[in-house]
Amino acid sequence: MAEKVLMKGNEALAEAAIMAGCKHYVGYPITPQTEIAAYMSKRMPKIDGLFLQAESEIAAINMVIGVSSSGHRAMTSSSSPGISLKSEGISYLAGCELPALIVNVQRGGPGLGGIQPSQSDYFQATKGGGHGDYKLIVLAPASVQEMVDLTFKGFDLADKYRMQTMILTDGTIGQMMEPVSLEKGILNEYDKSWATNGTRGKRERNIINSLSLDAQELEQWNINRFEKYKVIEENEVMYEEFMMDDAEICIVAFGISSRVSKNAIMEARKQGIKVGMIRPITLWPFPKKALLKAADKVKAFISVELSMGQMIEDVELAIKCKKPVLLCNRTGGVIMTPDEVLEKIKEADKIGGND
Amino acid sequence: MDYKILIAGFGGQGILFSGKVIANTGLMLEKEVSWLPSYGPEMRGGTANCSINVSDNQIGSPIVSAPNVLVAMNLPSLEKYENDVDKDGFIVYDSSLIAKEVARTDVNASKIPATKLASDNGLEGLANMVILGKVLKETKMFTLEQIIKSIEKVVPAKKQELLGKNVKAIEIGYNY
Known part of the structure; x- marks a missing residue:
């Protein structure tokens, strides 16, 4: 077991994401999650990864769509008001069935609210948040160690099901330090032959899209996706x-x-x-x-x-x-x-x- | 061992750092620990506080609402938290900044002019470590050797010249 170190929840989560092979982080600062962005800005250049502070939360989530489309592990993080801004993009990720990890270090709301810890984005996280029929896998860590473990788990589930995972935490878990063991978690490889990463003239082009003007077809996409949700409900419950x-x-x-x-x-x-x-x-x-x-x-x-x-x-x-x-x-x-x-x-x- | 520690004072007094030293010593001794800062506008010139748990048992809430060790580094902190301290708990406060006696008689209260001692010894800004020395002496939470070993780990490599000063400050508080 790796030696235990004292780390803030936000920083431990960020390090875990890097250990899980995420080389693309796009975000925008907001209390109480700013340590995630700050940590990524320090670490990403050292591992040849990408840290990008977008011009807004909306830009950040759309860049996540781009990174994920190319088959890479993509992540963004924010706190409550910022997640509302990202909700449109999250719905697009769902419609496109693109894996992504979205972290919400919750603060009091609604509106601009406050900066102290809260869990009042529960509905937003578990019932959709954006428009349309979709679900997110929502993971709720209760310790700094779980910030690490569930980051690995979150990326894995996202890739496994071509789903979006949200880590729903709060200002306390993000800001506190506890002893944590930075162990490597699950690192499965999943087929990403759907990715739009260049055909090199060797295969048919892939199309990633959430638009269909054919109602029958769109209905079928939703039915298919909900079949997948059923499998997740059967197999992935943790408590x-x-x-x-x-x-x-x-x-x-x-x-x-x-x-x-x-x-x-x-x-x-x-x-x-x-x-x-x-x-x-x-x-x-x-x-x-x-x-x-x-x-x-x-x-x-x-x-x-x-x-x-x-x-x-x-x-x-x-x-x-x-x-x-x-x-x-x-x-x-x-x-x-x-x-x-x-x-x-x-x-x-x-x-x-x-x- | 089951310490629920609350350190409170002004932003800039090194409240969070002294908490970090305590948490790190606990970790080194393989105790369960948690450290939780106040964050946001409070830090910027207002009041700052830090909750630390050091225990032999698994820690539930990281928030210390009823401390058994209160370290007060300004008057508002003592006034705000004095009545929350567990019976038979400890209150240690900086008497160079707080001209007041602890009213409660069911706690172990002790004072030390930490800010004055620090400046008299050319250790400006290290009142937090002076008072930490006193806390150790009163509570016997850790030995002096244990805490010094932990400071060696917490002080970043780039700031090693501060190590000696921190150790000296703790010793002054401990021997006061």
Whole structure:
């Protein structure tokens, strides 16, 4: 195992991307993700790669379309308002079925919002964001180590399915330092014979395109893509179960909220309350089966999230509203304290009960 | 070992760096550690703070909301965080900048004129390291040797001439 070093989440993610063979990064600075761009600007020239600060987020995502079309691993990163700007390009990537890694280090919104951590882009990330019928694979790291591991995973899934992967993280995970082992992760080679990288007169030209004026054809493209999404939903769900064996209450939380929840769970356990957590690592595909299974066992769920309540809708859908789902949330850049989560656990503990 | 440390003061006092030294020493000793800075406008001349966890156990939240070690390097920080400190926790503050006593009686409070000691010894700007020395002495979090070894790693190669000064500053705080 590589020696552990202290690194910021943003920097660890950037280094992992380079280790995963990404030699093209195009971005535009915005707090709290600027360290990714800064790190790339230092490192890329040294490995003969490309760092390009585009004139805007919109330009950056369109350059990603270009890089990806030529068969190279392409990446961009931003924070919430910048991701909104990129959404048009993301929809084009989806329509063209081009692999790409998009990183969103979320901050409070809507609008220009603030610069403190948030998870209020959950809907945007998991339900599309741009126009048209499409999904992104959405990965939610909860530690600096996962910033590394999920970057490898993200590129791999993107290439494997010709999909767009989004790493949905937040200002806290991006800015904090933790010991991290910069291990090489999955480095599979995938067929990219679809790439528009020059025929050299030896093959038919490839066309990458999201436009079809033939409605039947466009419908078929969407149906085909959703067949692929079905395979991903079947095979690529990732989640962590924490103290769920005897749990009567199930917290659902990702990223920084799951870290705060862990403190609350430990404290509640000390007080004799049986609470555990299912932490989605993939937000899409969402761990529906694991939650539905838990619904037969626990008396209540708590969705802990930094938004006005977005993931809670997916929790309710996943468990088919079999059990009550409480919401423990802060937003606008404020992070809930472990005590606030603990209070919500106590409230959930009163539900149904043993009376 | 389960330290939840909050260092707070003005931007520019080296708050984040002293936190980094602590986190690095923890890493060197194979503890679980996390380091989280305040970021954004706060850093630019306003208040700055830094949450550090050093523990034998896996760390949940990297945010320290109830510290058992508070290091206050200006008055607003002491006033803001004094009441958040765990019972029996430690408060160490710079008495050259804070002309106030800690009101709480259920914590271990100690003061050191860190900024003055630094400037008296030609170590301007190293009050953060002076106070860190005092923190070590009070909490026994690490030994002096351990922290010096860690500083050797944290100080960048280009700035090795600062190494001696940092070590001297810590020793002054430790022996105060």
